[in-house]
Amino acid sequence: MKGAVAIAALAATTSASPYFSKRQANEAACKRLPLVDSKALQDSIKPEALLKGAQALQDFAYAHPERNRLFGGAGHNDTVNYLVEELEALDGYYKVEKQEWHSLAQVNGTASLLINGTDYNPNVMEYSPSGNVTAPIVVVNNLGCNSSDYPSTVRGNIALISRGTCEFGLKSVLAGQAGAAGAIVYNNAAGSLNGTLGPPRPQGPYIPTVFIAGENGTALRTALTGGASLIGDLDTWSLIENRTTYNVLATSNCGALNTTLMLGAHTDSVAEGPGINDDGSGTIGILEVAKQLAKYKVNNAVRFGFWSGEEAGLLGSTYYVNNLSPAELANVRAYLNFDMIASPNYIYAIYDGDGSSFNLTGPPGSAEIEEFFEKWFAGAGQNFTATEFSGRSDYQAFIDNGIPAGGTFTGAEEIKTPEDAGKFGGTAGIATDPNYHQAGDTVDNLNRTAFELNAKAIAAAVAEYATTFDGLPPKSLQKRRVSLWEKARRRVPKKGMKGSL
Ligand SMILES: [Zn+2]
Incomplete structure (x- = not known):
């Protein structure tokens, strides 16, 4: 509820005087x-x-x-x-308040990624949808922060995108808009991490998106730009729930x-x-x-x-x-x-x-x-x-x-x-x-x-x-x-x- 935590708004909704007399007593x-x-x-x-x-x-x-x-x-x-x-x-x-709000929550999720039979141990991106795609992997230009970075060959295939500059969520949306069926984001440093796409965004839906270690991502990119053909088998599973939750506020x-x-x-x-x-x-x-x-x-x-x-x-x-x-x-x-x-x-x-x-x-x-x-x-x-x-x-x-x-x-x-x-x-x-x-x-x-x-x-x-x-x-x-x-x-x-x- 808008303004629920505000003292003025609270006073305006119901019994103003009991609160203020309580504050005076306090x-x-x-x-x-x-x-x-x-x-x-x-x-x-x-x-x-x-x-x-x-x-x-x-x-x-x-x-x-x-x-x-x-x-x-x-x-x-x-x-x-x-x-x-x-x-x-x-x-x-203290005046103690519970401030209620709602949002989607990623409750659970797993992912797997095999490329030409090799397991890449991916992390599922938080808020990624569930999905399964087996298709060629296509390199996305630059950092995948602009729709022009996505080649037309990405359509129906799996986009390989470097981490950097813009949010993971934007990369997933742009890959989806270019017609990609799945996305792999790789770290721009050694190792992997647990990333989030963030709650759904107005620009468009996410596609199944995973994150892999930087050393693996750069090796894949090098192989693909050298002309190799790589087939990915990408599988994501996510449990996303709409949840009610509360901030707690205590004001002296x-x-x-x-x-x-x-x-x-x-x-x-x-x-x-x-x-x-x-x-x-x-x-x-x-x-x-x-x-x-x-x-x-x-x-x-x-x-x-x-x-x-x-x-x-x-x-x-x-x-x-x-x-x-x-x-x-x-x-x-x-x-x-x-x-x-x-x-x-x-x-x-x-x-x-x-x-x-x-x-x-x-x-x-x-x-x-x-x-x-x-x-x-x-x-x-x-x-x-x-x-x-x-x-x-x-x-x-x-x-x-x-x-x-x-x-x-x-x-x-x-x-x-x-x-x-x-x-x-x-x-x-x-x-x-x-x-x-x-x-x-x-x-x-x-x-x-x-x-x-x-x-x-x-x-x-x-x-x-x-x-x-x-x-x-x-x-x-x-x-x-x-x-x-x-x-x-x-x-x-x-x-x-x-x-x-
Ligand atoms: Zn923290």
């Missing part, structure tokens, strides 16, 4: 609490509580045959209900709503596993801070957003932001994102708000948020590094609307460099989270040191910005600065959602 209760204290809030974050929360999420996944927390499934619905119960148990400190009844601090983490996992680092860690990290914050008065309202459908393409956070009115958007003074904060082979990365590492700045104010976290890690005697605003997590919809953003991240599938192993320990040459998007993303594989430290960093940031936004550019200047930033940003090509290009 504000009176707030005044009797001590103002939030950074050290005390950080000290109240206990590793046992973090692990207990992570275990609860894993138990929800394993209580059902699919053993995951894919959005809208049983393990995920248990997660949502748990969050609501935990937040509502805090004596009315204390503090000014026109200067709201928002935090977010995603509550859903991929189909392959329980998703305990990704993003059980962020979910429990912000939940634990929300619980401890309930002992304190805040000057600025604090809203925790628990997003569903992140893994399917940032769906929940995008739905939330798209349904805010301009006035409600303007009330969100900053957004902090926590997606994977307990990676087994961790780095301590901070979103690159000032663009100094990746030449891609966040909205004005993001640089100051990055600096806040840098100072905090330095104060804790820790090294830190930067992570790009790559469009791979739920900050994206906030950034797109000019809201300053930041947060921390301990690594996903990226290979740890020797330099980072020197800075953070752990093992160079393997992923920062070797279990990323796999069945092994469990409680046992969390790094507890990283989990606790990052949860304390969340507490520190909440204590800071719940007290004052003086460290950010003044709100009166924000609008003008954002419009300048947006002009500069239009020159930078936009990145896609997680796993989509």
Whole structure:
């Protein structure tokens, strides 16, 4: 429902006065609490509580045959209900809402690909339709991002397309429009990955699409351009369901709503596993801070957003932001994102708000948020590094609307460099989270040191910005600065959602 999360819209639909009188009563209760204290809030974050929360999420996944927390499934619905119960148990400190939305979900899928009898071990692209085709393989020119890249000989055959520049979903649609019966996308680097076409797009339907390793794809391309004839036997099977799901929002009844601090983490996992680092860690990290914050008065309202459908393409956070009115958007003074904060082979990365590492700045104010976290890690005697605003997590919809953003991240599938192993320990040459998007993303594989430290960093940031936004550019200047930033940003090509290009 449009505007369902908005306080004004809620008041307009039914009994306005009970809500406001409740908020008034809560504000009176707030005044009797001590103002939030950074050290005390950080000290109240206990590793046992973090692990207990992570275990609860894993138990929800394993209580059902699919053993995951894919959005809208049983393990995920248990997660949502748990969050609501935990937040509502805090004596009315928060206004807790379940925001309902719907989307198609890829529940399960498999693929096989034999070429002249050799097995290429493909991954089925998420949202690929089911299908079976045996036909010649035809090379697509360039990166397959324009319809002119598709030769007429692709009709009825299997298109071989390189990864790069545009989204997998667009390649699948263009291949289909050129008449291809199936598509193979190959990596533009060594190895393979699990990619998504993203939910169906208006340009047209997808065709059966798989992904293969870069070394295999380039070898096939070389053979075909050298005149070889290759016959592929491509088989995909997908189970796609329309699902109902929920974001959970908890807004403090204390503090000014026109200067709201928002935090977010995603509550859903991929189909392959329980998703305990990704993003059980962020979910429990912000939940634990929300619980401890309930002992304190805040000057600025604090809203925790628990997003569903992140893994399917940032769906929940995008739905939330798209349904805010301009006035409600303007009330969100900053957004902090926590997606994977307990990676087994961790780095301590901070979103690159000032663009100094990746030449891609966040909205004005993001640089100051990055600096806040840098100072905090330095104060804790820790090294830190930067992570790009790559469009791979739920900050994206906030950034797109000019809201300053930041947060921390301990690594996903990226290979740890020797330099980072020197800075953070752990093992160079393997992923920062070797279990990323796999069945092994469990409680046992969390790094507890990283989990606790990052949860304390969340507490520190909440204590800071719940007290004052003086460290950010003044709100009166924000609008003008954002419009300048947006002009500069239009020159930078936009990145896609997680796993989509
Ligand atoms: Zn994630």
